[in-house]
Amino acid sequence: MIFLRLFLSFFKIGLFTFGGGYAMIPLIQEEVLARGWLDSGTLVDFIAVSESTPGPFAVNIATYVGSQTGGMIGAVCATAGVVLPSFLIILLVATFYERFRKNRIVEGAMTGLKPAVVGLIGKALVTVALTVFVPMGVFTGFTWTFAVSAVLCVIAFVMAMKKIHPIFIILLCAAAGIAAGYLLDL
Amino acid sequence: MTAVKSERLKTAGELFLTFMKIGGFTFGGGYAMIPLIQKEAVETKHWITEEDILEITAIAESTPGPVAINSATFIGYRLLGVPGAAAATLGVVLPSFVVILLISFVLRRFWDLRPVRYAFFGIRAGVLALIAKALITMYRKCPKGAVSYIVMFGAFAAAAFLKVPVVLIIICCAVFGIVTSALGRRRTET
Numbered sequence: 001m002i003f004l005r006l007f008l009s010f011f012k013i014g015l016f017t018f019g020g021g022y023a024m025i026p027l028i029q030e031e032v033l034a035r036g037w038l039d040s041g042t043l044v045d046f047i048a049v050s051e052s053t054p055g056p057f058a059v060n061i062a063t064y065v066g067s068q069t070g071g072m073i074g075a076v077c078a079t080a081g082v083v084l085p086s087f088l089i090i091l092l093v094a095t096f097y098e099r100f101r102k103n104r105i106v107e108g109a110m111t112g113l114k115p116a117v118v119g120l121i122g123k124a125l126v127t128v129a130l131t132v133f134v135p136m137g138v139f140t141g142f143t144w145t146f147a148v149s150a151v152l153c154v155i156a157f158v159m160a161m162k163k164i165h166p167i168f169i170i171l172l173c174a175a176a177g178i179a180a181g182y183l184l185d186l
Numbered sequence: 187m188t189a190v191k192s193e194r195l196k197t198a199g200e201l202f203l204t205f206m207k208i209g210g211f212t213f214g215g216g217y218a219m220i221p222l223i224q225k226e227a228v229e230t231k232h233w234i235t236e237e238d239i240l241e242i243t244a245i246a247e248s249t250p251g252p253v254a255i256n257s258a259t260f261i262g263y264r265l266l267g268v269p270g271a272a273a274a275t276l277g278v279v280l281p282s283f284v285v286i287l288l289i290s291f292v293l294r295r296f297w298d299l300r301p302v303r304y305a306f307f308g309i310r311a312g313v314l315a316l317i318a319k320a321l322i323t324m325y326r327k328c329p330k331g332a333v334s335y336i337v338m339f340g341a342f343a344a345a346a347f348l349k350v351p352v353v354l355i356i357i358c359c360a361v362f363g364i365v366t367s368a369l370g371r372r373r374t375e376t
């Protein structure tokens with residue numbers, strides 16, 4: 001039953017992601033790529049689409065994967081799945097707010113979760129880097145594709161560190177990609 | 187009695203519309219949403235205070251799920267209980283849901299065009315840079331110390347080399363954090 005599987009997969013993603021946004025990528029890679037709902041290249045493309053459309057990344061990717069695999073109903077199931085854990089947990093937390101805030105167990109768990117998220121995003125970064133630089137799974141040498149990607153990546157990184165808006169960076173990379181593609185006939 | 191009820195309904199509708207606006211104008215999600223919530227919920231509507239925003243951010247960070255959803259649910263609940271939470275959450279999700287649904291049908295048709303392929307070839311390099319930046323931001327916000335570095339590299343190695351499921355890594359790191367901070371407290375107390 002594809003709808004139930006979409007719901008459960010995204011429920012799991014919603015339940016075990018702390019910090020939101022890119023912290024979600026490792027678990028999405030695991031769930032969505034393993035089930036063959038997306039390939040790694042499309043996932044990277046979609047991260048860009050999500051940056052350029054409104055709303056949280058989690059909702060965007062859930063809606064997208066849901067609609068690609070199960071149409072309109074699939075989109076509803078996946079989105080409901082990713083939203084529900086936060087919704088329920090926040091309701092609980094809001095009710096027991098004072099106790100939650102000063103809870104030693106919650107505080108302790110956070111000292112483990114914050115660095116864990118850094119490590120997991122590090123792993124996601126490596127996977128995405130492999131998708132960008134070794135698209136076919138084997139390193140084919142320093143081609144034009146490789147060189148253009150490397151230069152663009154460095155420029156985009158400098159711009160991101162200077163707090164230039166991600167949408168602007170993505171638009172610029174798109175323009176550069178089109179220009180390089182036609183000029184070098186990639 | 188009915189007057190109170192209609193008043194409540196009016197504010198639930200208002201919550202829905204306000205969060206729909208917030209959801210519709212946040213690009214990149216998460217922390218990009220905080221300034222918008224500030225403007226709408228604090229300055230325009232006076233629903234919550236400036237201090238509430240800090241509190242909400244802290245809560246949203248220490249609970250699972252996207253920051254945007256967490257903050258919307260929390261503010262909605264504070265104002266109107268469960269119906270308020272449902273209205274705010276639905277409002278914040280709806281714009282992205284509709285936009286992505288529309289895009290997903292269009293995108294499939296354009297994906298194979300040559301210029302689109304080239305555009306995404308460039309964009310992928312940019313996304314890599316954005317993730318690298320997110321990694322640095324997360325690293326800076328992370329407490330530094332021996333325990334932190336052990337967890338960081340442990341989580342990385344477990345995911346990258348040992349292919350341990352992400353959920354298992356998250357649970358182990360949370361337990362490790364609870365145990366080490368309890369041990370640290372005991373040492374300072376004795």
